[in-house]
Amino acid sequence: MKIYDVVIIGAGVIGTSIARDLARYKLDIALLEKEEEPAFGVSKSNSGIIHPGIQNSPSSLKGRLCVQGNFLIRSLSKELNIDFKESGELVVAFNEEETRELLRLKKEAESLGVPALEIVDKTWLRQNEPNLSAEVVAALYAPTAGIISPYRLVYGLAENAVKNGVEIFTETKVENIIYSKPNFEIFSSKGLFRSRYVINSAGLFADEISKMLGVDYFKIRPRKGEEFILDKKKENLTHHLILPLPSKTSKGVIIIKTADGNPMIGPTAEDIEDKEDLSTSDSGFNKVLSSARRLVPSINDKDIIAYFAGLRPVAGDDFIIKHENKVPGFINVVGIQSPGLTASPAIALLVTSILKDSGQALKKKFIFHAHRKKTMHLFQSPLLKAKKLIKKDPSYGDIVCRCEMVSAKEIRDAVKQGAKTMDGIKFRTRAQAGRCHGSFCTTRIMKILAEERKIPVISVTKRGKGSEIVKESRFCFSEQKE
């Protein structure tokens, strides 16, 4: 039976970042994911903010890796052809005391190496952020903050990792791990895997994975964040990310600009027990709305067109990224809450060096395909470019989702790139994420998905087994032509 050099558990942004970096070396790598697609755990609910590095203790891993990650994400996004936009951010103050706190934050951030920070006044704010509340007296401006699509980043990393030899196994849940020196035996729902190293990036369930090997000094406690998405028409409500001063447990309710154009407000920060509780609440709604209106008074509840909740995998105040000497070959990369997305490229590098330090030889491959082809989205292309695309391939003009202008070709491509579910198609192409929320396009997308995957339409799911869209078919034959 094949013995992998490395098995990575969890295909979120951390697992796929590590996989992609390790793919530079001559290693046999398997990435195991319990959901039907990568990013379906913690990563898909990420706010998509690339933090500049403010608000992290200079002595923490969070601080160091965030600043490094902010820098690295720029070249990474170019290589993978994922859109990264440097929007800049403003941490705002409402009075003298808060302004003093801004100065303290600035100093702390500068000692970490965060560049180009400046304190801006009311005049600057009036000119550059006109919809910001007039109650704001000053702000800390961090130009290196940015926005990215968190799930499209994961897909880019996963695809590129696979192109460079990584094997990704989805619907593969790790049930037990036994250390049988010098290898690990990993018992999963899809069979046994053997490897020399195990990297634990299992997000919310990382403590359960670690416990399988007797390493149980940390516990993952979910901290829920509810987010509310605003109509795309309000895209230019703000030009920068707007943040209040942070509290002990969270960065507060932020006015976020997303990579898809819709503004987003949130998140809340609520410690809960249930690792599967992704519900939103009326109290969360009210809290986010009132906090957001404090920053930008013109926001009102009619602007809200969608909402969701995510869970942060909290293991304490900082990341835990270490080789567990008690179990040689086992590396924990856990408790990756904010600024985990930003830090991910730096975390991958750190894990690579931990691997090297623990004795694994890392020989660079002769050929590493660093670049990933850009996925063409009609809705992002100017009309002339759209014309060329359609001329090249007529099915670009066959529009399935008319709210977001997604063609049949894009949907088929998404399936070829790994989308297996309706949510997978939504995250990759934006189909079903527009004004009508899938009311008009769902049927056709289901049929394309069924046709491309060669499964019956009644097996098409929202996000994996148990979430089938329909219950029964009235047709005798199981497949219908699209």
Place this chain on the structure above:
Amino acid sequence: MAAAVSAHENGVKDILLIERDQYLGGILNQCIHTGFGINYFKEALTGPEYAGRFIEKVRNTPDIEVSLKSIAVKLTSDRIVTFLKPGKLETVKARAVIMATGCREKTREMTHIQGSRPAGIFSAGLAQKLINIEGLLPGKEVVVVGSGDVGLIMARRFVMEGAKVKAIIEIQKETRGLLRNMVQCVEDFDIPVYFNHKISRIFGDSRVEKVSVVRVDNDFNEVPASLFEIQCDTILMSVGLIPENELIEMAGVRIEEDRTSVPGIFVCGNSFKIYDIVDAVTEDSFLTGKLAANYIASQ
């Protein structure tokens, strides 16, 4: 189609009908129940039959060019229309433009209903398309939110397909739909209706499992003591229709009373305002076709 036919009858000889679907007819194609055309044709037709009458008129009018699978993506205030179809992106300039783009449904996402976001939540129109056009049954135990006509029609439809419709939940004290639908869909099929009630929370991780329902007072505040649960695997949302006039907005055109702010650009049917019966839509469309023809003649 009515607007096109009317414009032609009033002298316009060069008409392009842009339709995004693969066939003409629009939403009528999935409305297989009868009751259409009682006023206009003095017959009770099904949706496809009603649409069929106009499709025949259009087919018999060579001056009306039909472009199917064509989606209009841009409109300007000087009547330039850009549209996409398989293999082409075309731009045309018209002397008059009539928007007849219908409406869309208000979905769960547009109002905050607390709880989870599982599979099994459908807008009533989507459920209608799945059943009537695709032959797929969305669920077996249904709760309908809102007593709009589409919801009432679909409640009956589900019962006819062997599903159990547990309740219709309506926040107002009476239905927003037609009385005849209340009788023919709800009363005739013994479906429980809860007026002055709303959904308080949706439960279920992967698929809908149950909802909690609560009574509301005159200010629409929840009365907590009245909370109860209904087991179900499907939620149908029928909470309102929204005119589909994004293109008009994109062109910077405003809709005022019974016309638009730009002469030469017209709106009719549900994209102008939500109508209860299709006969009224047809009347509006015939009038609009005539107005467009008069406008062209006057230029």
